[in-house]
Structure formats: structure tokens, C-alpha cells
Amino acid sequence: MPELPEVETLRLQLDRAIKGLRISEIQILKSKSFVGEPKEVIGKKVVGVQRRAKITLIRLENGFYLAIHLKLTGQLIYRKEENKFKKVTENNGPFAVGELPNKFTRIIISFDNGGRLYFNDMRIFGWIKVIRNLQELGEEKLGPEANDDKKFTLEYFKNILGRTGKPIKLVIMDQEKLAGVGNIYANEALFAAGIDPRKPAKKLSDKETADLREAIIKILNEAIVHKGSSDKDEAYRQITGEKGSHQNYILVYGRLGQPCPKCGSAIKRIALGGRGTFYCPACQK
DNA sequence: TGATATGTTATCTT
DNA sequence: CAAGATAACATATC
Numbered sequence: 001m002p003e004l005p006e007v008e009t010l011r012l013q014l015d016r017a018i019k020g021l022r023i024s025e026i027q028i029l030k031s032k033s034f035v036g037e038p039k040e041v042i043g044k045k046v047v048g049v050q051r052r053a054k055i056t057l058i059r060l061e062n063g064f065y066l067a068i069h070l071k072l073t074g075q076l077i078y079r080k081e082e083n084k085f086k087k088v089t090e091n092n093g094p095f096a097v098g099e100l101p102n103k104f105t106r107i108i109i110s111f112d113n114g115g116r117l118y119f120n121d122m123r124i125f126g127w128i129k130v131i132r133n134l135q136e137l138g139e140e141k142l143g144p145e146a147n148d149d150k151k152f153t154l155e156y157f158k159n160i161l162g163r164t165g166k167p168i169k170l171v172i173m174d175q176e177k178l179a180g181v182g183n184i185y186a187n188e189a190l191f192a193a194g195i196d197p198r199k200p201a202k203k204l205s206d207k208e209t210a211d212l213r214e215a216i217i218k219i220l221n222e223a224i225v226h227k228g229s230s231d232k233d234e235a236y237r238q239i240t241g242e243k244g245s246h247q248n249y250i251l252v253y254g255r256l257g258q259p260c261p262k263c264g265s266a267i268k269r270i271a272l273g274g275r276g277t278f279y280c281p282a283c284q285k
Numbered sequence: 286t287g288a289t290a291t292g293t294t295a296t297c298t299t
Numbered sequence: 300c301a302a303g304a305t306a307a308c309a310t311a312t313c
Contacts, residue, residue, distance in 0.1 A: 125308065
């Protein structure tokens, strides 16, 4: 799913692609997918593309932003020339990106160089919002960026864990406590740190807390280098329509019954907070 | 055919 | 009232 590394990859690529361009038109093919007044941003120049948690922020010269949340199945694809794209060789399901717009295209943002940004979203959970400042997003309620060792300090982590007996996995996925970790990277980080996802947060030892923090930061930053995860059944693509490559480095997520890479035990699957949770019953205590 | 997957938020419960 | 638990959202897949 689009979590911090996927959104950061898009942010970086989009910044390179559209910084300095002027928005010429916004086509809203699905009204639920667009919130706010398009007039506020049409004709305005893009001054940069930023990110907060899993939200992409296209900053405009008048101080407004186009804020984009991909939720479960959103894609952002940029094309300079309409329907000129690398042939899709993958034969896997509805998320392959070929000719655009396709039946999942909800919004098309056009720029003054003829380029177009396509927002595709099969399940229509995602959105693009026109906002005049970050407060409108409730930005101040979000926790520190989970891949940033300066903002996500060990002291802060100990503090939030000590307050609750909730399963540790739910705490690291809580965007108000820590911003950017979703289901895939929560599973992977807990595996790397050898911690049972059900373990009550306040019961983590100092060493476990430090190990988990380092695992989260390391895994998120590695996944950014790999341009995100586009595993089977995942919608995420780079702005070119190509997959990321971090799915090749995933060790437990979605691997029910497969051998643990460390000890060979079968990976187990349970539900936590209604979400699939994969772990090694032997390595994670 | 109906159960399943997922991030976030709204709503209900304790 | 806050924290925790759970349902709802939409839709393609198996």
C-alpha cells in the first residue's frame, strides 16, 4: 500500500517533473475524489512538492496546496505526452498502467507544458483537496515523520510507548503518534526487531524500544531507495507507471505459511485492529 | 457468491 | 471525557 516510502518516492519524482509548471486545467471525473474549489489553483505555478505522513502536497505560488491522499488504491501518473508510455509487460490485474485515462481515472490535472497528472483510484477512498494551509489537514495532530531520526527520537518513542498497553503494532501505525508507517512496514519492522506484534507497548524493554525505532527508520529509508513496494495486488506505481522494487525485500508481510528467513518456522497470520498481521512465532517474542 | 483486503475516520462503548 | 474497539467507506478478485 502507499505508505511513507511510496509517497516519498512520488513526492521526489513529482517535484522533478512539475516544479515551475503552471496548472492549466483540472478535470474532475469523479466528484467524490476532489474537495474544494479548483479555481483557487488553476493558472497558478507549482513552487514545489512536499510530503507530510502519507499525504503529497503540491505547493502553489499563492500559498495554496493541492493535498493528495492515495489511501488504498490511489495512483499518480505523470505523462508529458498523452498516451506515450512504455509498453506494459506485466500481465497482472487491474493496476497495470497502460492507456490513460482508464476506468479508474478520477482526476486529470493539466499543465502549461502539455503534461498531465492522472489520479487513478479504483476504490475511490483517496482524494485531492484544495487547502490554503496545513492546519486545514489537521497536520499538527500528526506524529513525527517515522523515517527521520532527528524528529522521531528515542526519548519520544519511550514516552508514547509507556502510556499505553495497546499492541505495539497498533501504536506504531497510529498516525497521531508516528506518521507514515502502514501495515506492510509495521510488520517488517517488528520482524526485524524480533518483537511480537501483540506485545503491549508499555512492556517493551529499553533495548526492544531502541531496536524497533532503528528498524522502523532503517526499513523506511531502504524502501525509499528501492522506490517503494508494488507487491502482488498492490496499486502503487511510480509516476512513470513502473513498479517499485522493495517488494523483493519483504520478509514477512503476506507470506503466510512460508518459512521464516531467520529460523525456518512457518510465518503466522493473525488479525490486529482488523488488519492482517504476519509474524514468525519463533523469532518474535 | 460472499468473504477478503486496505487507511482513515466516524461512531459506539467502556 | 478520553481511550479503546469496531464499523463504514468501494470495488475487484478468488
